[in-house]
Amino acid sequence: xxxxxxxxxxxxxxxxxxxxxxxxxxxxxxxxxxxxxxxxxxxxxxxxxxxxxxxxxxxxxxxxxxxxxxxxxxxxxxxxxxxxxxxxxxxxxxxxxxxxxxxxxxxxxxxxxxxxxxxxxxxxxxxxxxxxxxxxxxxxxxxxxxxxxxxxxxxxxxxxxxxxxxxxxxxxxxxxxxxxxxxxxxxxxxxxxxxxxxxxxxxxxxxxxxxxxxxxxxxxxxxxxxxxxxxxxxxxxxxxxxxxxxxxxxxxxxxxxxxxxxxxxxxxxxxxxxxxxxxxxxxxxxxxxxxxxxxxxxxxxxxxxxxxxxxxxxxxxxxxxxxxxxxxxxxxxxxxxxxxxxxxxxxxxxxxxxxxxxxxxxxxxxxxxxxxxxxxxxxxxxxxxxxxxxxxxxxxxxxxxxxxxxxxxxxxxxxxxxxxxxxxxxxxxxxxxxxxxxxxxxxxxxxxxxxxxxxxxxxxxxxxxxxxxxxxxxxxxxxxxxxxx
Ligand code: BG6
Numbered sequence: 001x002x003x004x005x006x007x008x009x010x011x012x013x014x015x016x017x018x019x020x021x022x023x024x025x026x027x028x029x030x031x032x033x034x035x036x037x038x039x040x041x042x043x044x045x046x047x048x049x050x051x052x053x054x055x056x057x058x059x060x061x062x063x064x065x066x067x068x069x070x071x072x073x074x075x076x077x078x079x080x081x082x083x084x085x086x087x088x089x090x091x092x093x094x095x096x097x098x099x100x101x102x103x104x105x106x107x108x109x110x111x112x113x114x115x116x117x118x119x120x121x122x123x124x125x126x127x128x129x130x131x132x133x134x135x136x137x138x139x140x141x142x143x144x145x146x147x148x149x150x151x152x153x154x155x156x157x158x159x160x161x162x163x164x165x166x167x168x169x170x171x172x173x174x175x176x177x178x179x180x181x182x183x184x185x186x187x188x189x190x191x192x193x194x195x196x197x198x199x200x201x202x203x204x205x206x207x208x209x210x211x212x213x214x215x216x217x218x219x220x221x222x223x224x225x226x227x228x229x230x231x232x233x234x235x236x237x238x239x240x241x242x243x244x245x246x247x248x249x250x251x252x253x254x255x256x257x258x259x260x261x262x263x264x265x266x267x268x269x270x271x272x273x274x275x276x277x278x279x280x281x282x283x284x285x286x287x288x289x290x291x292x293x294x295x296x297x298x299x300x301x302x303x304x305x306x307x308x309x310x311x312x313x314x315x316x317x318x319x320x321x322x323x324x325x326x327x328x329x330x331x332x333x334x335x336x337x338x339x340x341x342x343x344x345x346x347x348x349x350x351x352x353x354x355x356x357x358x359x360x361x362x363x364x365x366x367x368x369x370x371x372x373x374x375x376x377x378x379x380x381x382x383x384x385x386x387x388x389x390x391x392x393x394x395x396x397x398x399x400x401x402x403x404x405x406x407x408x409x410x411x412x413x414x415x416x417x418x419x420x421x422x423x424x425x426x427x428x429x430x431x432x433x434x435x436x437x438x439x440x441x442x443x444x445x446x447x448x449x450x451x452x453x454x455x456x457x458x459x460x461x462x463x464x465x466x467x468x469x470x471x472x473x474x475x476x477x478x479x480x481x482x483x484x485x
Pocket of ligand 1 (some may be wrong): 178216
């Protein structure tokens with residue numbers, strides 16, 4: 001990474017820039033993971049000078065990266081920060097931006113354009129960049145990082161892909177899904193494919209079902225305006241939960257190359273059975289937390305779900321007949337993301353226990369956050385009894401095992417990968433479209449006469465009882481496999 005590189009952030013006065021992007025870049029700088037020569041240029045509508053931009057970003061970094069902030073380091077880092085005022089539909093602003101970049105770069109440089117803006121500006125900005133010939137790769141690479149949400153249904157995602165491809169090749173587009181940059185999510189690949197002992201069991205012969213939970217205790221808060229348009233399906237399922245599903249269910253890629261990994265992910269997403277009119281009522285649950293309608297920014301009669309649970313099936317050899325249960329919601333009891341791989345029960349029980357119900361099966365809990373680690377549940381004999389047994393956990397915790405190695409913020413990782421040109425942690429156009437293809441069938445089902453009722457749940461609970469029923473009617477139940485021990 002010796003060639004000079006410019007990082008241009010569109011939407012520089014926004015929350016994401018202050019909370020994640022600049023602190024992430026600052027941390028990369030401290031770890032010497034930025035190119036030797038670089039500039040960071042912010043662009044947004046606010047009338048800031050370079051100095052004002054630096055001072056705002058300093059406040060943010062001090063607050064959101066307090067454990068790594070050092071005044072001396074910041075002073076060095078901030079000399080790389082610049083700011084240009086401009087609106088995204090103003091061609092002159094882009095001309096000014098290009099001029100300023102060229103002056104500061106002084107020699108041919110690479111450029112990373114980060115679109116930290118509302119989706120309606122994605123294409124507008126790319127068109128402006130194209131018009132000013134700022135996307136040509138003659139003098140160095142040009143990459144565009146696109147924030148989420150990428151489309152609001154299959155048709156809009158397809159249209160956006162098509163329009164972006166008029167100006168950019170696929171290899172220049174980096175679509176963000178910050179879940180992919182979480183260490184524990186990346187570890188799913190390592191766990192599955194750098195070990196031999198799990199892969200032989202990772203299929204319909206041994207696995208009864210898989211649960212993927214991503215719940216949050218916060219309510220919609222000040223994001224109600226956005227959220228009421230999106231709802232939990234578009235906000236969490238289409239991207240994060242579908243990506244987690246793909247990582248758990250994919251076939252082993254031949255290499256750790258971005259396209260090899262993304263080929264396998266796309267393949268499995270394309271194998272998800274569409275939700276049908278005869279399954280939407282039994283395989284999906286939707287609900288709103290009590291009080292949601294009173295939040296500022298929420299439409300009077302809003303029918304936007306803040307919670308959903310889905311049962312999905314993957315139509316391939318490995319997963320035939322194995323349900324995947326996914327759930328996510330706001331204003332719930334706790335903040336936790338975990339994946340439970342529930343194994344089948346032993347086929348025959350030789351121990352003298354009362355009834356079959358108490359035969360418990362093994363499960364593996366991949367704890368994504370906040371207690372990062374992995375738990376394996378199995379039965380153990382209780383000492384000093386004939387054959388009493390109880391479930392125990394074999395546990396791995398990042399905190400204990402990698403003491404002193406802080407887990408970096410997802411955005412730090414994403415920025416570093418985009419600068420290095422590794423797209424493994426970013427979604428490809430076909431993957432995004434495959435995820436939307438499935439989610440669209442759920443949305444259509446919910447808009448149809450076959451839709452399940454809109455349930456409600458109390459804030460701080462585990463969600464509606466209908467969500468429990470989704471599993472209990474098949475003799476299963478939601479697990480919390482990652483609680484702190
Ligand atoms: C975002 C959603 O993509 O992910 C938010 O828009 C949600 O609504 C957030 O709160 C959750 O991310 P994390 O990393 O805190 O689990």
